[in-house]
Amino acid sequence: MTTASTPKGERRKHALVEAAAALLIEGGFDAVRHRSVAERAGLPLASTTYYFESLDDLIVEALEFHGRQELARGRELLTELATSPRGLEALVELVLDQLLGPKARDNDAQAILLRYERLIATARRPYLRPLTLELGGELRALLMDTFAKFAAGIDEARLEQLIALVDGAVVNALIEVNPDPRAAARGMLREALA
Amino acid sequence: MTTASTPKGERRKHALVEAAAALLIEGGFDAVRHRSVAERAGLPLASTTYYFESLDDLIVEALEFHGRQELARGRELLTELATSPRGLEALVELVLDQLLGPKARDNDAQAILLRYERLIATARRPYLRPLTLELGGELRALLMDTFAKFAAGIDEARLEQLIALVDGAVVNALIEVNPDPRAAARGMLREALA
Amino acid sequence: MTTASTPKGERRKHALVEAAAALLIEGGFDAVRHRSVAERAGLPLASTTYYFESLDDLIVEALEFHGRQELARGRELLTELATSPRGLEALVELVLDQLLGPKARDNDAQAILLRYERLIATARRPYLRPLTLELGGELRALLMDTFAKFAAGIDEARLEQLIALVDGAVVNALIEVNPDPRAAARGMLREALA
Amino acid sequence: MTTASTPKGERRKHALVEAAAALLIEGGFDAVRHRSVAERAGLPLASTTYYFESLDDLIVEALEFHGRQELARGRELLTELATSPRGLEALVELVLDQLLGPKARDNDAQAILLRYERLIATARRPYLRPLTLELGGELRALLMDTFAKFAAGIDEARLEQLIALVDGAVVNALIEVNPDPRAAARGMLREALA
């Protein structure tokens, strides 16, 4: 059951992870099945059980892949930022990028949704907790850096407050017919930072 | 299709709804199956399809039952309140009762969790939207009344802000090993109202 | 289990028979279910088992109703016929009317199909045999009368031959995308009678 | 979807096809169920969905198997025929063999019945059409060859006429208590060819 590590093995394993991540975004947890993942990756059905102990395992790795990718993009955005930041609006957008993922993609609301599905799912699936806690920690560190770069800097309590504001706004926005969770969060954040 | 309405029929149908609601609290959406609901209600398997068009139908009714029950309790608490309310702490607790359900039960965190599972699930299951929107509307009306009774009163934007704060705090608290979402929300709310 | 005979009872029973006949035409044997018949007739589900021993029973009566109705129409057509018949073409059309049902309705091919579904079904369902044999006998008598009225008259062997020709043509025509079984049968018949 | 293709897999799949074909002959379309096929083949229930997309799929393959087997036997008979054919009687029997399947088996009438059940069923089940049309085409080609070998040869219109005669005779014979559809068809054919 050696969980593979040939270059080729690595490549295939990653293809499965990517496929699973795409399915998670498109259809949520229920869309991730051995069959659907394998088909999407163009790999044999049994490869999913060969490279992963179980389906839950695969889901964890897919969530991690997706989460870290968003984090990395968030860090990049912070780095790319001109040395003299451009005020409140820029800060608000950057924080939204980091909390919800960079905007302007086709599957906007769905990708955002996944972050909250993961959070909520963690409450019932203990095996997700380590990942969710770690990603949460890294996200918070990134946000602290971000605020530090924008003049003031903030303390942890204030950060939690802002995160809560955004997350709460998003969760309540996602139920609309044409949800625009980012806009809802933007409103909250802008006012709180004004 | 004769979806039953004798007193006895009503009783049985309700037993299924209650069983489904209990399962929702204990195990989330995935725990609600024809079999599990019927067994829990002590009724034959086929009764689930006899009283409900489909499993989704049953889930909707169970969510509605649970949601309305919490709302009713919230309204009661507001009514029972002594004519001269007792200040900030009392307001905070009352709002928490109304948003998260009255405290002090055995399945505290789980029952709270269900509210957020419903919210998130609505994003992928359009048939939940009407219910979620309606319950959301009633909850907001109740909260408006509540704030009105406590001197000041607040406008809608402020209310949304407070709701976001609580919901965001809860969603982020639910991932802990021994989650105390109420405490997290309390902290946020107390400070915001101070 | 007194199979009802109030005027009202008769009326309701007949409504069920008609509903079942319509379903037979539209969807074949598989479309006849207690539920579908009752709904179509606008009567309670249990009325189907109240007025009929079983579903098969109801099917038999529906087939009989449909078959006799077609026969009656065939007889009418023969009677209505002007005293001096109009030659071969008229004979051909009349025989087709009698074998396949009068033309020019919306559900042409489907109604014709039912005659052959009944024939074939009889081979597996002995309880259909009495009906099928009787309707077959009456049809043959009618056809004999028809040929008698058109000059010559024919013997039984010749009649069987013509029936076989028509039935065989129809059965082979029904498999086409836009079946015109009547046209196929017409061709055969015309040539055989020429 | 990996619909199997090992030699062993092929063998198992074929066992299911054969089982389904036997059930079709014995009990018609309604007798073909996942359970009944699997049991008859001595294979697990799930094997039916493993090897076939759906039950309809299995039915199609079973019908094809049966139809092609009959065609093959018909071709053999034509080939085996002594170089100097033996006149009308021999021709009649050969044509009957080809249209109804070689005689002298235990399930004579039932196997013949299946041909007509398939024809009729095609009218309500479009997915059977391709198969029914193809088998019909091959059968006609075989019959043309057959008549060609017996002196004269015939044109297509005449062939359709003979087929109609046989099919019509059979369809009308199948409703008898002890049906002898072959005898009925023989009578028609003999006279038509005389």
Added chain:
DNA sequence: GATGAATGAGACTTCATTCAT
């Protein structure tokens, strides 16, 4: 006489996982 209520049996299908090769 009539019917709403009820259910056991069984239908088709999905799926995670095991295993032999």
Added chain:
DNA sequence: GATGAATGAAGTCTCATTCAT
């Protein structure tokens, strides 16, 4: 190392029929 083959368990749902009222 990789994978096609295989299947038990369970899923949702339909339906003819029975029965109490």
